[in-house]
Each structure stands twice: as C-alpha cells, then as structure tokens.
Amino acid sequence: MSSADGAAPRIALAVRALAAGYGDQPVVEGVDLDVPLGQVVAVAGPNGAGKSTLLKAILGIARLLGGRITLDGADVTRLPLQKLARLGVGYVPQLDDVFDALRVRENLEMGGYLCTRRERAQRFDRTLTVFPQLTPLLERYVETLSGGQRKMTAIARVLMLDPKILVLDEPTAGLSPELSRMVLHEQVRVLGDLGTSVLLVEQKAVAALEVSDWAYLMVRGRVVMSAPAATILADPSMREVFLGGAGTAAAVEGASR
Amino acid sequence: MSLFVDAVGFGIASGAVIALGAVGFTVQFGISNVLNITYGALMTLAAYLGLVLVGWHLSVWLALVVVAVVIGGISVAFNRALVSPLVQRGASPFGLIVVTVAAGIVLQYVVTAIAGPQAQTYGEQGNSSIGVLGMTFSVAQVTIIAITVVVMLALHLLLTRTQLGRAMRATASNRTLARSCGIATDRVSDLAWLLSGMLCGAAGVALAITVVSFDFTLGATFLIPMIAAAVLGGVGQPYGAMLGGLVVGLVTQITGALWDPSYQDVVALGVLIVMLLVRPRGLFGAAWSARRLLA
Numbered sequence: 001m002s003s004a005d006g007a008a009p010r011i012a013l014a015v016r017a018l019a020a021g022y023g024d025q026p027v028v029e030g031v032d033l034d035v036p037l038g039q040v041v042a043v044a045g046p047n048g049a050g051k052s053t054l055l056k057a058i059l060g061i062a063r064l065l066g067g068r069i070t071l072d073g074a075d076v077t078r079l080p081l082q083k084l085a086r087l088g089v090g091y092v093p094q095l096d097d098v099f100d101a102l103r104v105r106e107n108l109e110m111g112g113y114l115c116t117r118r119e120r121a122q123r124f125d126r127t128l129t130v131f132p133q134l135t136p137l138l139e140r141y142v143e144t145l146s147g148g149q150r151k152m153t154a155i156a157r158v159l160m161l162d163p164k165i166l167v168l169d170e171p172t173a174g175l176s177p178e179l180s181r182m183v184l185h186e187q188v189r190v191l192g193d194l195g196t197s198v199l200l201v202e203q204k205a206v207a208a209l210e211v212s213d214w215a216y217l218m219v220r221g222r223v224v225m226s227a228p229a230a231t232i233l234a235d236p237s238m239r240e241v242f243l244g245g246a247g248t249a250a251a252v253e254g255a256s257r
Numbered sequence: 258m259s260l261f262v263d264a265v266g267f268g269i270a271s272g273a274v275i276a277l278g279a280v281g282f283t284v285q286f287g288i289s290n291v292l293n294i295t296y297g298a299l300m301t302l303a304a305y306l307g308l309v310l311v312g313w314h315l316s317v318w319l320a321l322v323v324v325a326v327v328i329g330g331i332s333v334a335f336n337r338a339l340v341s342p343l344v345q346r347g348a349s350p351f352g353l354i355v356v357t358v359a360a361g362i363v364l365q366y367v368v369t370a371i372a373g374p375q376a377q378t379y380g381e382q383g384n385s386s387i388g389v390l391g392m393t394f395s396v397a398q399v400t401i402i403a404i405t406v407v408v409m410l411a412l413h414l415l416l417t418r419t420q421l422g423r424a425m426r427a428t429a430s431n432r433t434l435a436r437s438c439g440i441a442t443d444r445v446s447d448l449a450w451l452l453s454g455m456l457c458g459a460a461g462v463a464l465a466i467t468v469v470s471f472d473f474t475l476g477a478t479f480l481i482p483m484i485a486a487a488v489l490g491g492v493g494q495p496y497g498a499m500l501g502g503l504v505v506g507l508v509t510q511i512t513g514a515l516w517d518p519s520y521q522d523v524v525a526l527g528v529l530i531v532m533l534l535v536r537p538r539g540l541f542g543a544a545w546s547a548r549r550l551l552a
C-alpha cells in the first residue's frame with residue numbers, strides 16, 4: 001500500500017461536503033471522501049446508510065444537493081453520466097446492473113462502447129479469461145441467467161470499459177464465496193495495483209478491508225469513521241467498531257470466515 | 258374462392274402498410290417508453306404533404322421518400338419541444354398519453370383547416386398488375402410490399418449488427434446503465450424518434466396510395482389496426498410488429514371481403530382483445546414492456 005506521509009498521493013476522485021438525496025431532503029450529508037490514484041477505497045455501513053446514494057450522487061444519478069466532486073483535480077460536479085464514462089469512470093450499480101434484453105455478448109460490447117473495434121475485440125478476449133464461465137453463455141439473453149451469472153456479466157461489462165476509476169456497488173452480492181474472493185482479490189486488488197482507482201461498497205466488511213487501502217464507515221448518511229484498512233484490521237477496537245457499524249449478518253459472516 | 262384469394266392479396270398489401278406504421282410506433286415506444294398517440298395525426302399530415310408534392314408533379318414514390326424525411330424531422334422536433342421536457346419534469350405516463358392525444362387532435366384540426374374536409378386522392382397509380390399464386394397485385398401494392406420488406410431488413414440489421422443499433426436496444430433496456438457505458442442516450446432517443454417519424458411518414462403516404470381516396474381521418478382510423486399489430490407482436494418488438502401487421506391486414510381484409518368492409522376496425526379491435534386474452538404478452542410471449550426492442 002502506498003505513500004503514507006511523504007509526497008501526498010494524487011487524488012483520482014475527491015468528494016467534498018457532498019449532500020444528496022432523492023427529493024429535497026438529503027439522504028447523505030457532509031461527506032468528504034478521497035480515492036487516491038491506484039488505491040482501493042471501501043465504504044461500509046448498515047443497510048440504508050446511504051452508501052448507494054453516495055455513489056449515485058458521485059455519478060450524477062441521485063439528486064445532488066450540495067458539494068463538489070473532482071476527478072484528478074478537474075471539477076466534474078453535475079457532469080452527466082455519459083461524460084463521466086468518457087473520462088474513464090466505470091460503474092456497476094447495486095441493482096439493474098445488466099442489460100436484460102441484450103445477450104451476454106452484447107452486454108460486453110456495450111461495456112466497450114467507447115473503444116475502437118480492435119480494442120473491443122482484445123478486451124473481450126481478456127475479459128473472458130477473467131470469467132471463463134461466461135463463454136458458454138455468450139449468446140444467452142441476460143434475463144435468462146441466474147443471479148450470479150448476471151453479476152459476472154455486470155462486472156465483465158465494466159471491465160470492457162477499462163476504467164481509470166471503478167465504482168462498484170456490492171459487486172459480490174449473489175456470487176459464490178470463491179467467486180467473491182476471486183472478484184475482490186484478483187480483480188479489484190489487482191486493478192488497484194495496476195493503477196486503477198477503485199471505490200468499493202461492500203457488505204462483506206472484512207473481505208473488503210483485506211483488499212482495500214482505506215476504508216470509510218457510513219451510518220445514517222454520514223461518514224463516522226475513516227482510516228487505513230490495515231489499521232482497522234490490526235486494531236481490535238477499531239475493527240470491532242467498524243464491523244459493528246457495518247452491523248450486518250454479512251459483516252459477521254465475513255469476520256468469522 | 259377468388260374473392261378470398263383476392264382478399265388475401267389485399268390483406269398482404271394492407272398488412273405491409275400496417276407493419277410499416279406499427280414498427281415505427283413500436284421502435285419509438287420501446288426506447289422512450291412514451292405511447293405516442295400523435296403518431297396517427299402525423300400520418301395524416303404525411304398523406305397531405307404527399308398530396309402537395311404530387312401536386313408539384315413529383316412521383317408518389319419520390320414524395321414518399323421526401324415526406325418520410327420531413328415527418329422524421331417533425332417527430333424529432335416534437336420530442337425535443339414537448340415530450341422530452343415533460344418527461345424531464347417528471348410527467349406521468351398517463352399525463353404523456355393525454356398530451357400526445359391532444360397534440361394529435363390539434364394537428365388533425367390544423368390539417369383539416371388548411372386542406373378542407375373533402376376527400377383527396379393522389380390519382381390512380383397505373384393499372385398494370387402482377388399475378389402471384391392466383392392473387393393480383395397492383396404495381397403500387399408490390400412496390401409498397403417491397404419497401405416494407407427492405408425497411409424491415411434494414412432495421413433488423415441496424416438493431417442487431419451495428420453498434421448504434423445495439424446502443425438503441427441497450428438504451429431501451431436500461432437507460433442509466435447505457436449512459437454509464439458512455440452512450441449518449443438523448444442522441445439515441447433522437448434517432449428513435451427520427452426513425453419512427455420516417456416510418457410514420459412513409460406509412461402515411463403508402464396508405465394514401467393504397468386506399469386511393471382519403472380525408473383527415475386517415476391516420477386516426479389507421480391508429481387502431483396499427484396499435485393492434487404492435488400489441489399483437491408484443492410492444493417494443495419490430496419483428497412482432499411486422500408479423501402483427503400481416504395478421505391484422507389479412508384478418509381485416511378477409512372479413513371485409515367475405516362480410517362487410519365497414520366492420521374492419523371492429524374486427525381489428527376484436528383481434529386485439531382476443532389476442533390479449535389468449536396471449537397477454539403478444540404472439541411471441543415476450544415481456545409486454547417498453548424495456549426491450551427485440552425478441
């Protein structure tokens with residue numbers, strides 16, 4: 001994990017004083033958050049804490065009520081989602097993360113919508129080496145797939161974008177323990193090591209901490225704890241607060257794994 | 258028997274026109290999820306624009322192409338000026354239907370005010386005919402069937418083989434996710450309204466050619482068999498609408514020939530209702546939803 005003190009790392013994604021919701025009432029308020037270049041940052045918290053809303057606000061999907069968002073120093077507050085994609089922001093939502101009415105192959109092709117035909121073909125092959133399980137399903141319509149197969153399609157789709165910043169909302173929900181592990185350790189962590197910056201919301205708190213550089217704990221729309229992931233894992237009291245705060249069956253499961 | 262065979266021929270020809278209109282209707286609905294009732298009045302406008310061009314001694318086929326382009330443009334403008342702003346302000350689907358019904362009525366009145374209520378015609382389109390399997394088609398009918406087949410093939414290739422077509426289907430399926438892939442969904446919507454308007458324009462002129470004599474009720478009357486065809490095929494599905502068009506065309510023409518032509522619309526509606534009872538999700542049983550643009 002990278003530079004603690006010394007030269008401050010470049011911040012790929014910075015969120016300042018963000019307030020957002022769905023109507024006039026903020027669901028998320030006063031959130032400051034940094035994703036340094038090439039690092040994995042986890043956000044945990046109980047159901048309804050506002051994790052998804054935070055991600056949606058960053059992506060311009062939820063209603064932004066205040067605050068500022070910068071990508072590599074440039075202000076992208078209120079930039080439309082498709083422009084963010086052009087700047088290299090990839091997103092896997094918690095729900096509706098696939099094109100149901102399209103084939104698996106077409107889902108991946110849409111993931112690579114912005115690249116050239118040649119790049120798309122290369123990334124297509126590369127993505128299938130990550131998820132060989134998808135190969136026999138390529139011509140299937142996604143609406144006929146199982147939950148886990150859909151999730152794989154969703155993650156494969158975003159990999160096709162070759163994102164600089166990857167925003168993942170519970171990417172392992174519905175995946176088997178082995179696949180979850182593969183996604184977190186071999187994809188998320190490796191992508192981070194290769195220079196992609198990752199913002200990860202994850203219920204499996206321990207698993208998330210293991211692959212993250214930094215972690216935030218959100219409760220009732222606010223960030224209540226922010227620390228290096230390794231510190232949280234190493235310090236029993238912080239660990240307890242964090243897992244208690246995440247306070248879900250999944251977190252407990254993760255802890256006892 | 259020959260009456261029946263003739264009716265089949267007419268059914269195929271009229272089915273081709275219905276299919277052309279129904280596909281345009283369904284493509285736009287599939288992507289924007291707005292039931293555009295103005296479509297009927299736009300078709301009437303297309304027929305009258307065709308009349309103007311024919312009056313300038315353009316051939317009806319050239320008129321068909323020009324009108325298709327013009328109505329395509331009007332359709333885009335209609336979306337940009339009225340539908341899309343309403344959607345952005347959170348108008349309900351029901352509210353939008355009311356708006357498109359109202360816009361259709363206004364448009365129909367404007368056309369009537371300018372052109373008058375009397376029946377109009379492009380004139381006879383030659384009298385040479387072509388016989389196929391005992392059925393007799395006029396050259397105009399064959400041309401329209403050919404146009405429909407070519408348009409359907411082109412649409413199929415667009416939607417399944419090109420990145421743009423896939424982007425259209427992706428937008429229909431999940432607009433937010435499409436945007437997250439970098440697809441400019443507003444442009445895709447424009448394209449859908451353009452295609453829909455072009456098909457509407459072509460269908461309006463083709464209809465005016467086949468019915469020979471028409472007035473300001475042309476599109477409004479035609480809306481019923483067209484929606485029947487679209488629903489029959491499963492809304493949002495171009496192939497379904499094609500097949501639906503053929504079925505509705507055949508059923509209405511055959512009952513018209515063997516029974517009474519004035520019952521045609523009743524029969525179209527009857528087919529629609531029975532169909533919905535038997536197969537609520539359309540012929541192919543695919544989801545009756547705006548979320549998809551292909552079987």
Ligand SMILES: Nc1ncnc2c1ncn2[C@@H]1O[C@H](COP(=O)(O)OP(=O)(O)OP(=O)(O)O)[C@@H](O)[C@H]1O
Binds near residue numbers: 027045046049050094
């Ligand atoms: N589309 C919406 N419209 C209105 N309120 C919403 C909407 N989506 C979420 N909310 C509300 O916002 C709050 C935060 O929801 P959010 O989805 O951000 O939680 P979360 O932390 O992602 O929870 P989970 O772990 O269950 O996914 C909840 O109280 C929820 O009821």
Ligand SMILES: [Mg+2]
Binds near residue numbers: 051052053169
């Ligand atoms: Mg969530």
